Amino acid sequence: MDSLKYAVIGTGALGGFYGGMLARSGKEVHFLFHSDYDWVKQNGLRIDSVTGDFILPKVYAYKETSQMPVCDVVLVCLKTTSNHLLSSLLPPLLHPQTAVILIQNGLGNEDLLAGQLPGCVLAGGLGFICSSKMDPGHVVHMDYGKLTLGSHDGRGEAVLKRVCEDLSAAGVPAEMSDNLKLSRWKKLVWNIPYNGMCVVMNASTKELMSRSETFDLIRDLMREVTGAATACGSPILDGFVQAMLDSTLKMKPYAPSMKLDFDHKRLLEIDAIYSRPIQQARNAGYDMPKTRMLEQQLRFIQGRYADEK
Amino acid sequence: MDSLKYAVIGTGALGGFYGGMLARSGKEVHFLFHSDYDWVKQNGLRIDSVTGDFILPKVYAYKETSQMPVCDVVLVCLKTTSNHLLSSLLPPLLHPQTAVILIQNGLGNEDLLAGQLPGCVLAGGLGFICSSKMDPGHVVHMDYGKLTLGSHDGRGEAVLKRVCEDLSAAGVPAEMSDNLKLSRWKKLVWNIPYNGMCVVMNASTKELMSRSETFDLIRDLMREVTGAATACGSPILDGFVQAMLDSTLKMKPYAPSMKLDFDHKRLLEIDAIYSRPIQQARNAGYDMPKTRMLEQQLRFIQGRYADEK
Numbered sequence: 001m002d003s004l005k006y007a008v009i010g011t012g013a014l015g016g017f018y019g020g021m022l023a024r025s026g027k028e029v030h031f032l033f034h035s036d037y038d039w040v041k042q043n044g045l046r047i048d049s050v051t052g053d054f055i056l057p058k059v060y061a062y063k064e065t066s067q068m069p070v071c072d073v074v075l076v077c078l079k080t081t082s083n084h085l086l087s088s089l090l091p092p093l094l095h096p097q098t099a100v101i102l103i104q105n106g107l108g109n110e111d112l113l114a115g116q117l118p119g120c121v122l123a124g125g126l127g128f129i130c131s132s133k134m135d136p137g138h139v140v141h142m143d144y145g146k147l148t149l150g151s152h153d154g155r156g157e158a159v160l161k162r163v164c165e166d167l168s169a170a171g172v173p174a175e176m177s178d179n180l181k182l183s184r185w186k187k188l189v190w191n192i193p194y195n196g197m198c199v200v201m202n203a204s205t206k207e208l209m210s211r212s213e214t215f216d217l218i219r220d221l222m223r224e225v226t227g228a229a230t231a232c233g234s235p236i237l238d239g240f241v242q243a244m245l246d247s248t249l250k251m252k253p254y255a256p257s258m259k260l261d262f263d264h265k266r267l268l269e270i271d272a273i274y275s276r277p278i279q280q281a282r283n284a285g286y287d288m289p290k291t292r293m294l295e296q297q298l299r300f301i302q303g304r305y306a307d308e309k
Numbered sequence: 310m311d312s313l314k315y316a317v318i319g320t321g322a323l324g325g326f327y328g329g330m331l332a333r334s335g336k337e338v339h340f341l342f343h344s345d346y347d348w349v350k351q352n353g354l355r356i357d358s359v360t361g362d363f364i365l366p367k368v369y370a371y372k373e374t375s376q377m378p379v380c381d382v383v384l385v386c387l388k389t390t391s392n393h394l395l396s397s398l399l400p401p402l403l404h405p406q407t408a409v410i411l412i413q414n415g416l417g418n419e420d421l422l423a424g425q426l427p428g429c430v431l432a433g434g435l436g437f438i439c440s441s442k443m444d445p446g447h448v449v450h451m452d453y454g455k456l457t458l459g460s461h462d463g464r465g466e467a468v469l470k471r472v473c474e475d476l477s478a479a480g481v482p483a484e485m486s487d488n489l490k491l492s493r494w495k496k497l498v499w500n501i502p503y504n505g506m507c508v509v510m511n512a513s514t515k516e517l518m519s520r521s522e523t524f525d526l527i528r529d530l531m532r533e534v535t536g537a538a539t540a541c542g543s544p545i546l547d548g549f550v551q552a553m554l555d556s557t558l559k560m561k562p563y564a565p566s567m568k569l570d571f572d573h574k575r576l577l578e579i580d581a582i583y584s585r586p587i588q589q590a591r592n593a594g595y596d597m598p599k600t601r602m603l604e605q606q607l608r609f610i611q612g613r614y615a616d617e618k
Contacts (some may be wrong), residue, residue: 200509208609211608
């Protein structure tokens with residue numbers, strides 16, 4: 001069986017790390033760059049990882065997908081706020097069995113893309129990772145790293161298993177989820193409180209956890225998410241909230257991706273992380289008042305700095 | 310009948326205005342000052358009001374209540390965050406019929422003081438006013454001004470009526486409330502959303518009202534307050550929320566008192582405006598999730614800047 005050929009769309013904190021690890025292990029990986037293209041062409045891709053630093057002096061780098069080859073696996077590592085671009089970005093990369101894996105936060109991303117690219121093998125990926133893009137072509141991986149993959153509609157499981165094997169062989173812990181929806185809700189138990197609260201309070205996870213009021217509020221928000229997940233048919237046990245709190249208490253002070261987006265006045269992933277879960281819960285008859293309030297505060301903040309530009 | 314003799318405890322945005330108007334009309338008013346004492350002794354008290362500017366070159370000014378005379382009416386215009394001082398500040402001013410009027414926001418202030426000064430004639434005052442202390446001994450009154458007075462326990466109605474007459478004669482619209490608790494809840498319908506949201510979002514009332522997300526959130530918060538009031542035995546009709554929204558839309562951009570406290574890194578009136586209403590509602594079986602979230606966010610913000618000092 002031939003080796004899988006990979007494309008990475010969006011070579012930032014996640015795409016740079018996962019694609020870089022696969023490329024280092026000998027896989028053929030084609031990277032789409034935006035503003036970093038010239039820098040990477042000259043200097044290569046640099047990964048500073050807790051598991052070991054390395055530089056890939058030469059990578060397959062592109063500015064447009066129309067110049068990229070057809071691939072077996074496309075790792076979509078864009079922010080969800082760019083997903084409207086996917087229906088034009090992806091077609092040049094696809095053959096009938098290509099697996100498109102959305103390594104993104106939130107709910108409903110695969111559903112929207114399924115409507116735009118019917119017939120496509122779609123999957124989701126959930127990165128439990130602390131990493132960030134420090135400079136052009138320079139990713140710093142600070143902690144964790146596990147990637148969980150799950151099929152959107154049951155198709156493509158065989159290729160997803162091979163991707164897991166490739167990742168594991170490349171030094172990235174990877175596992176299959178047999179319930180992508182449940183996995184996405186579980187990730188929201190962390191993402192909903194910390195992403196939004198770090199922005200609204202302009203604080204790190206550690207600051208939020210160090211004061212009893214925000215600790216309690218984080219826990220309240222987590223319970224709203226587990227309640228919503230359960231109402232939507234993805235039951236999450238109560239102990240999961242405590243486990244998330246405990247593991248966050250052990251983390252180094254961390255700025256979630258939305259906090260970095262806020263600091264750089266980029267669009268926030270409000271639709272995927274807040275609005276769609278709230279809407280799905282509402283459709284199931286479950287109210288998320290504090291999550292909704294956080295969504296409203298985030299939209300105010302984003303609206304204000306969008307107006308300043 | 311002799312003219313009432315007044316004391317003002319806390320000569321800031323409210324005490325300076327109400328006391329200043331009474332003094333200008335010829336009433337005997339004794340003012341307690343803190344940091345402004347020396348300035349006022351030399352320069353007098355200046356009121357710039359939409360109803361007409363004036364300066365009182367000489368006022369009865371004091372640094373300590375022990376030097377002040379016994380008075381018939383004490384207007385307490387301190388922030389509620391200083392109410393722990395009242396049990397020692399007030400006694401020198403009191404005769405058996407003195408009316409102590411707490412011109413303050415929030416719930417429960419009279420209850421706490423009744424425990425500390427048993428037998429005292431207690432009342433509450435609600436100032437519907439936009440004013441602020443701009444400089445030492447310099448109050449700017451920008452809009453509104455009506456003062457609503459109500460007895461805490463039914464005693465003292467006669468003297469409160471005389472205070473209303475004195476205020477009206479001095480150019481301050483004043484009226485009696487026959488239900489202080491209901492009046493306090495009604496004021497909270499405005500204070501709970503705008504005070505906290507202006508701090509957490511670092512915005513003016515106008516900015517909050519200009520974006521649909523925060524407009525909706527303000528309305529949600531108002532509805533929580535009317536629901537809580539009703540659960541606590543002070544029913545407020547639905548139309549009141551719309552009236553508050555409409556009148557705020559017509560206001561000039563405004564920074565509520567808590568926003569000014571935040572800007573100057575002073576203690577915030579979280580107990581009186583948030584914690585006690587939430588607790589009273591909870592005791593009545595009514596949950597205020599968004600108000601509680603706002604309280605938690607405010608305590609985080611206050612805790613953080615208290616630590617910086």
